[in-house]
Amino acid sequence: MKILVTGKGGREHALLTALHESPGSPTLYAYPGSDAIATLATRVSVPDLPALIAFMKEEGIDLCVAGEEAWLVQGDGLANLCATAGIPCWGPFKQAAQLEASKIFAKQFLQRHSIPTAAFSVATTAAEAKAALDTFPIVLKFDGLAAGKGVAVCPDRVSAETFIDEVLEARAFGAGDLLIEQCLTGPxxxxxxxxxxxxxxxxxxxxxxxxxxxxxxxxxxxxxxxxxxxxxxxxxxxxxxxxxxxxxxxxxxxxxxxxxxxxxxxxxxxxxxxxxxxxxxxxxxxxxxxxxxxxxxxxxxxxxxxxxxxxxxxxxxxxxxxxxxxxxxxxxxxxxxxxxxxxxxxxxxxxxxxxxxxxxxxxxxxxxxxxxxxxxxxxxxxxxxxxxxxxxxxxxxxAPVRFDGLQRRSDIATLHFES
CATH class of the missing domain: 3.30.470.20 (ATP-grasp fold, B domain)
Known part of the structure; x- marks a missing residue:
């Protein structure tokens, strides 16, 4: 079996390792992969998703596994293009991937199907967002993909307005609206x-x-x-x-x-x-x-x-x-x-x-x-x-792994657990 995984980071390295260790010993490919991933999978270098689909058809890829989220919503969508080409894809169609790509889409989905989630509102301008600030702490979320960095839990108005300006004025994450959400508490x-x-x-x-x-x-x-x-x-x-x-x-x-x-x-x-x-x-x-x-x-x-x-x-x-x-x-x-x-x-x-x-x-x-x-x-x-x-x-x-400027937390698996 020939399997291609999209992505290049630690998640994809872990996915490829698990696939590599499967009993069937599949032949693995990675787009774009990394130097470390190259020990497990053949790296694929193509300019865009249509070229990737063409490569998979030519190479006879049996399965595509979506690693990074961006490919699912880029262009016509990875899974959509795979379906058109007759290549099974483990990853949702572009329409469904909006659950991650748009936090507002996700909240509206949750609300529509009565799934428990925090109360929310949506702002399109900085003035509108600042006018909606009423209780603190408050959670502010950029609507689109931001590599895990588009969320701020703001303890006060000053920090909230600073984040609002970054998102809706400076456009730190690009174009997109702002989700204003009730701050929940608990593990x-x-x-x-x-x-x-x-x-x-x-x-x-x-x-x-x-x-x-x-x-x-x-x-x-x-x-x-x-x-x-x-x-x-x-x-x-x-x-x-x-x-x-x-x-x-x-x-x-x-x-x-x-x-x-x-x-x-x-x-x-x-x-x-x-x-x-x-x-x-x-x-x-x-x-x-x-x-x-x-x-x-x-x-x-x-x-x-x-x-x-x-x-x-x-x-x-x-x-x-x-x-x-x-x-x-x-x-x-x-x-x-x-x-x-x-x-x-x-x-x-x-x-x-x-x-x-x-x-x-x-x-x-x-x-x-x-x-x-x-x-x-x-x-x-x-x-x-x-x-x-x-x-x-x-x-x-x-402990033995070192490089200049290394940052590593010392409380993983202890914080948030009772002693």
């Missing part, structure tokens, strides 16, 4: 599901850490770490999430005529009044994928291939017991900026200690050594029978 959890038309399977729960600094201080990032375990959500909670959120979402997609085959991420807050939806992502989360993928056992390639063809078979995979902890190493200046060209050391030591090392933003330099090439640089992941064992293993493996 967060990420629930992932495989959705295949009217079928679905809930996968392993995870929790990510979005802020750059310890104790959830500083600006939002794409994610600075994650923890995954079936123990994150007890059976009663999962049953409640399924009945009030997952099942109504899948039914809503069907009712709205939005074809969906792919991973679906539910970002939830466990409020005193029950779980509520913060956001949807139409692909696996990053860094949650790096934490979850090593826990998948069975034939992941066969599972995804069958689901992309309309046959979701939960028996093809199962999840390991225990815990998985992912630590992100970020470059100097992230998330406001990033620095490339800093040599990375200690990678062999990390793998020798039993950790998985996924490359988020690296490249090979002229000397054949990996160096930084992006904001989030590496995801170092370890498993253990308990959260503490997994955490200790992840930090022990991360």
């Amino acid at each position: 967060e959890i990420s629930i992932f599901a495989s959705v295949c038309d009217d079928q679905y399977q809930i996968l392993m729960p995870a929790r990510d850490y979005k802020r750059i600094g310890d104790d959830d201080q500083g600006p939002n990032t794409g994610g600075m770490g994650a923890v995954a375990s079936r123990e994150l959500a007890d059976p009663d909670l999962l049953q409640l999430v399924e009945s009030t959120i997952v099942k109504p979402t899948v039914e809503g997609l069907q009712k709205d005529g939005l074809p969906y085959r792919g991973f679906l991420y539910f970002g939830l807050m466990l409020t005193p009044s029950g779980p509520q939806v913060l956001e949807y992502n139409c692909r696996f989360g990053d860094p949650e994928a790096e934490a979850v993928m090593p826990m998948i056992q069975g034939d992941f390639a066969a599972y995804v291939d069958a689901a992309a063809r309309g046959q979701l078979d939960p028996s093809l995979i199962h999840f390991a017991e225990g815990w998985s902890v992912c630590l992100i190493s970020a470059s100097a200046g992230y998330p406001a900026s990033s620095r490339s060209g800093d040599a990375i050391s200690g990678l062999d030591t990390a793998t020798a200690l039993g950790a998985r090392v996924y490359h988020c933003g690296t490249r090979l330099n002229a000397a054949g050594q990996f160096e930084t090439h992006g904001g989030r640089v590496l995801a170092i992941v370890a498993q253990g029978s308990t959260r503490q064992v997994a955490r200790d293993a992840a930090y022990a493996a991360s």
Whole structure:
């Protein structure tokens, strides 16, 4: 089987590793991939999606797996183009991918199908947004894709108006409206599901850490770490999430005529009044994928291939017991900026200690050594029978990994857990 994965980061490195380790040993391709991914998959260099479709047809690609979200809504949409070409794609059509591409679309979908979520309003101008500020803290979200950085939890009017000006006046994230949302309180959890038309399977729960600094201080990032375990959500909670959120979402997609085959991420807050939806992502989360993928056992390639063809078979995979902890190493200046060209050391030591090392933003330099090439640089992941064992293993493996300007949180898998 020939499988192509779109993307180049740590999530795609984790997906490709899981596919590579599948019993059928599929032949793998990555668009555009990275120097690290090239050890697993043939990198594809084409200028755009139509050229990618032409390559897949010529090469006889059997399955396309959507990694990065942008391709799903770019141009005519990755899944749409694959369908026209007769190539099975594990990733939703462009119309359904608006659940992630437009936060306003997602909120209206939630409201239309009576799925619990925070109260909200929409502003198109800075003046309109500032006039809508009434209680604090308040949550402000840029409508479109912003690599996880288009959200601000504002404690007061000054911070809220500053963010409003950045989004609607300076257009820091490009054209788009602003979502103004009630601030919910409670622990967060990420629930992932495989959705295949009217079928679905809930996968392993995870929790990510979005802020750059310890104790959830500083600006939002794409994610600075994650923890995954079936123990994150007890059976009663999962049953409640399924009945009030997952099942109504899948039914809503069907009712709205939005074809969906792919991973679906539910970002939830466990409020005193029950779980509520913060956001949807139409692909696996990053860094949650790096934490979850090593826990998948069975034939992941066969599972995804069958689901992309309309046959979701939960028996093809199962999840390991225990815990998985992912630590992100970020470059100097992230998330406001990033620095490339800093040599990375200690990678062999990390793998020798039993950790998985996924490359988020690296490249090979002229000397054949990996160096930084992006904001989030590496995801170092370890498993253990308990959260503490997994955490200790992840930090022990991360300690030898160094580069100038490295940023790494010290409280992943401890913050938000009771001692």
